[in-house]
Amino acid sequence: MEKLEKLYEGKAKQLFATDDPEVLWVEYKNSATAGDGEKKEDFAGKGRLNNRITTLVFDLLAKRGIPSHLVKRVGDTAQLVRKMDMFPLEIVLRNTAAGHFCSRLGVEEGIDFDEPVLEYFMKNDELHDPFVNDDDLVVLHVCTRQDLAEIAPLAKRINEALIDIFAKIDVKLVDFKIEMGRTSDGTLLLGDEITPDSCRLWDQRDHSGKVEHLDKDLFRRDLGDIIPAYEEIERRLSELAASEGIAID
Numbered sequence: 346m347e348k349l350e351k352l353y354e355g356k357a358k359q360l361f362a363t364d365d366p367e368v369l370w371v372e373y374k375n376s377a378t379a380g381d382g383e384k385k386e387d388f389a390g391k392g393r394l395n396n397r398i399t400t401l402v403f404d405l406l407a408k409r410g411i412p413s414h415l416v417k418r419v420g421d422t423a424q425l426v427r428k429m430d431m432f433p434l435e436i437v438l439r440n441t442a443a444g445h446f447c448s449r450l451g452v453e454e455g456i457d458f459d460e461p462v463l464e465y466f467m468k469n470d471e472l473h474d475p476f477v478n479d480d481d482l483v484v485l486h487v488c489t490r491q492d493l494a495e496i497a498p499l500a501k502r503i504n505e506a507l508i509d510i511f512a513k514i515d516v517k518l519v520d521f522k523i524e525m526g527r528t529s530d531g532t533l534l535l536g537d538e539i540t541p542d543s544c545r546l547w548d549q550r551d552h553s554g555k556v557e558h559l560d561k562d563l564f565r566r567d568l569g570d571i572i573p574a575y576e577e578i579e580r581r582l583s584e585l586a587a588s589e590g591i592a593i594d
């Protein structure tokens with residue numbers, strides 16, 4: 346597969362065309378951003394780790410009946426994905442109170458919910474990715490009611506599968522962000538990435554009583570180096586994938 350012209354550059358990834366019109370080439374970068382892009386830093390090895398982690402998570406999800414856009418990993422920092430028409434949406438699932446949920450609603454961090462909370466944020470840098478509801482999305486023609494009737498249950502299924510995956514490596518899945526799109530034949534698929542950049546992951550192997558973050562909150566809140574945490578997630582997911590017979594190289 347040949348890597349052709351750059352189509353897009355985001356905060357953590359670059360997207361390239363390939364000689365197959367249905368396939369894109371994703372390059373994971375070493376940069377981390379937080380606070381709406383105000384805080385930015387490069388971490389050697391982050392691109393490689395996130396490329397591996399996304400691949401492992403997507404493979405583990407596929408094993409649980411949830412396909413994604415991933416075709417295959419093709420190098421340290423690169424993977425091939427199916428081209429999709431993406432919904433300009435950040436789909437957030439929360440199992441435990443953290444982040445914006447706490448600041449917006451005055452709730453203490455760490456409270457477990459009786460049921461998952463599904464939230465949508467419209468991807469729009471100028472407006473700082475505003476929080477929106479179903480009606481907003483429909484009247485703005487971001488998606489249809491029918492789209493939402495597919496997106497919401499898929500998001501909940503992904504949450505259940507991810508809770509299972511992370512529980513098996515002694516990690517609590519607090520919340521995460523996903524993105525979805527449709528392939529040229531109209532199939533709704535999970536896209537983008539699932540990494541410690543896009544999830545809050547709390548270590549359950551630490552018994553000190555305080556929260557041990559294995560995610561980007563280490564960077565957001567200046568709590569410590571992200572690389573050892575990302576390495577730990579990669580190591581545990583690799584072991585889980587191997588135990589489930591998933592081929593990893």
Ligand code: UDP
Binds near residue numbers: 445521522
């Ligand atoms: N998230 C993300 N990208 C964003 C905003 C949030 O991946 O642009 C993830 C974040 O890592 C967390 C979840 O979505 O796992 C919920 O984030 P929240 O709304 O609490 O916002 P934050 O506090 O991260 O700004």
